């Protein structure tokens with residue numbers, strides 16, 4: 001056989017910083033970080049992308065950014081580009097095109113920065129544009145929702161929806177840094193404050209029983225918008241996600257994706273509801289379904305299942321959704337399993353639960369068992385409702 | 391400072407195979423490679439993408455592929471998608487969309503394969519589509535031109551042109567394997583047979599004086615379409631490219647790109663001529679210009695310069711183009727330097743020559759000196775013409 005063997009490794013490194021009021025002129029975190037990167041004398045450009053809803057809740061933000069940048073002689077603020085907030089920014093390519101256009105017109109190069117401020121949706125789109133322009137310009141993420149601070153914004157993936165399919169387009173492209181600013185969280189709606197916590201429940205369930213206990217003990221504080229509890233939970237959740245990425249298969253070349261526990265139905269539900277159900281809400285519903293499935297298939301004991309459902313309820317999540325009322329094997333939701341497998345590739349690999357804190361990979365899910373899990377949950381919810389109205 | 395540190399490495403490996411008549415049923419190379427990858431019992435899909443001009447020069451190819459695939463029980467041929475040949479496939483996004491559509495409709499997942507057969511242009515487009523669909527499906531390259539076999543097809547980059555700019559979009563995404571089949575080369579036009587050899591001259595000039603001598607000694611044989619000489623040159627050139635990628639900075643996070651010797655003007659010339667000048671032809675012109683610049687700025691001696699120009703002539707390359715007749719600093723070509731810097735990012739870094747086989751990085755090119763080099767080359771070409779007509 002006549003061949004040449006190619007083989008090399010690439011190292012990726014970045015920090016996830018935790019702060020508050022990042023753009024206060026007295027906060028030197030971002031400035032020091034950028035100053036450290038500026039070695040070669042040339043002035044580098046910063047192109048900001050801002051989630052419109054973040055901008056409208058923080059009307060002084062643009063001016064703060066301008067002032068902050070003007071204090072950095074090695075950097076020039078190229079532009080501030082507002083983009084649609086929420087899933088819509090990933091569904092249409094209008095904002096993606098706007099951003100590419102700005103990257104081109106501002107002459108952003110591979111050593112300049114696209115700094116994205118927003119929820120997970122805006123970060124996914126901006127990360128994708130940053131990854132493909134000039135084969136990747138430097139990208140800084142400033143996540144502004146709970147979900148993006150504890151999960152999506154600290155990882156290595158970006159994406160857009162295409163052909164009506166969630167995350168059909170995207171790449172693996174680590175950021176150069178992430179700045180989690182608690183102050184942004186203060187303006188979140190109740191829905192978005194809660195939504196991302198389901199990712200913490202997910203990662204606790206498959207990796208860390210002690211963190212699950214902490215979540216049980218602090219659910220009420222978090223619901224009362226206690227920022228210390230929120231901060232602790234975000235940092236621990238981000239840490240578990242980072243560790244998982246680094247220790248496993250960062251660019252997901254294999255089949256296993258334990259961090260996608262509860263996600264096969266979540267992605268499908270988001271799509272079937274035209275994204276009116278938030279990712280985090282759908283994940284909570286997916287956790288409820290797959291935990292029940294784990295119980296009914298004899299993996300998980302009943303007290304554990306009840307603890308899981310109780311925690312989700314304490315956090316204010318719905319456990320059932322009309323589209324999760326799977327009555328037969330032709331149900332549209334079950335198509336989600338096929339799409340999940342196709343997106344991952346290879347054998348179907350779904351994580352279920354053995355006990356709280358311990359995941360268990362399976363390569364098959366029985367439609368009949370999914371139907372039973374759905375029924376069991378419907379009954380559980382009815383009983384809970386009766387309790388409430390009593 | 392409150393932060394979490396992320397750090398991990400990712401290993402990339404692939405082989406570049408050399409063969410002839412890859413799709414003959416008696417040639418087991420591709421079959422054995424795929425059989426080795428098929429571990430988990432599931433049937434995997436192969437989606438073929440074929441350069442239309444390759445298909446028209448090899449009318450039996452589709453049928454051969456069908457027969458070849460039918461002999462692999464672990465694989466299913468999903469579709470054969472014809473796409474435009476040449477730079478046009480990178481300029482418009484029509485074929486890109488067609489390919490994404492096929493990936494979606496055929497249910498190609500991250501463990502299925504997009505196999506692209508064609509010149510560097512088709513491979514760049516197909517590589518890009520494969521890299522962004524599902525955040526990357528497996529990609530096999532079957533380069534069919536000299537340039538794609540000795541350079542573009544064996545590397546880690548893909549791209550599309552956008553905003554009229556060469557390679558504005560793209561990613562770094564290694565293939566899972568490359569199959570170089572000499573038989574495809576037999577149907578190349580004289581232009582495309584020659585064009586890619588300039589990349590070998592380039593890499594020899596900056597890395598390997600002995601290979602440069604080999605090229606001098608074998609230029610006539612290659613021009614007479616001697617396949618053994620062509621094969622030796624392709625393999626050595628591919629090897630030098632692979633070594634460079636592995637030993638340096640595979641995803642080009644820094645500023646240096648010595649393999650882009652002669653390319654700043656080449657990319658601009660391709661754009662200014664609306665891609666009527668081939669990449670390889672433009673690179674030959676760029677080598678002539680930057681070698682002359684190296685000589686005039688006192689880096690390279692005159693005998694070496696004359697050897698370089700003689701080799702390019704022996705290979706049938708033009709050394710001058712009307713658009714390279716740079717008369718003043720406002721010349722459009724010089725804009726290429728800025729665009730080159732922007733595409734790379736950071737400081738301008740251009741490789742010049744110290745001697746044959748030894749490159750030398752500089753961070754500035756003087757417009758006045760470029761003008762002088764252009765004049766010097768124009769005169770050189772005039773004298774050569776007179777010699778010819780004598």
Ligand SMILES: NC(=O)c1ccc[n+]([C@@H]2O[C@H](COP(=O)([O-])OP(=O)(O)OC[C@H]3O[C@@H](n4cnc5c(N)ncnc54)[C@H](O)[C@@H]3O)[C@@H](O)[C@H]2O)c1
Pocket residue numbers: 051052053054057084085086087090118119120121122124144145146147148151152153155156157158159184185186187188189192195196278279280
């Ligand atoms: N890349 C990954 O690894 C990954 C992981 C998990 C989820 N995701 C994706 O993340 C997306 C969900 O992100 P999300 O939950 O952050 O929702 P989101 O980005 O859709 O934001 C929800 C809403 O909150 C608004 N908003 C954002 N910050 C705000 C603030 N500080 N104050 C007030 N309003 C604010 C947004 O404009 C939007 O309307 C989904 O598309 C999901 O697929 C990606």
Ligand SMILES: NC(=O)c1ccc[n+]([C@@H]2O[C@H](COP(=O)([O-])OP(=O)(O)OC[C@H]3O[C@@H](n4cnc5c(N)ncnc54)[C@H](O)[C@@H]3O)[C@@H](O)[C@H]2O)c1
Pocket residue numbers: 441442443444447474475476477480508509510511512514534535536537538541542543545546547548549574575576577578579582585586668669670
């Ligand atoms: N990705 C990289 O690292 C990299 C490196 C160098 C060049 N490139 C790119 O490669 C492209 C040039 O590639 P190229 O020189 O292979 O030219 P090409 O792909 O444009 O092909 C030239 C012509 O030859 C035809 N053709 C291809 N194979 C044939 C065959 N076997 N028989 C007959 N005709 C055939 C094509 O249809 C086309 O018309 C440029 O876009 C350049 O930017 C990429």
Ligand SMILES: [Zn+2]
Pocket residue numbers: 151199263279283
């Ligand atoms: Zn999620």
Ligand SMILES: [Zn+2]
Pocket residue numbers: 541589653669673
């Ligand atoms: Zn080239």
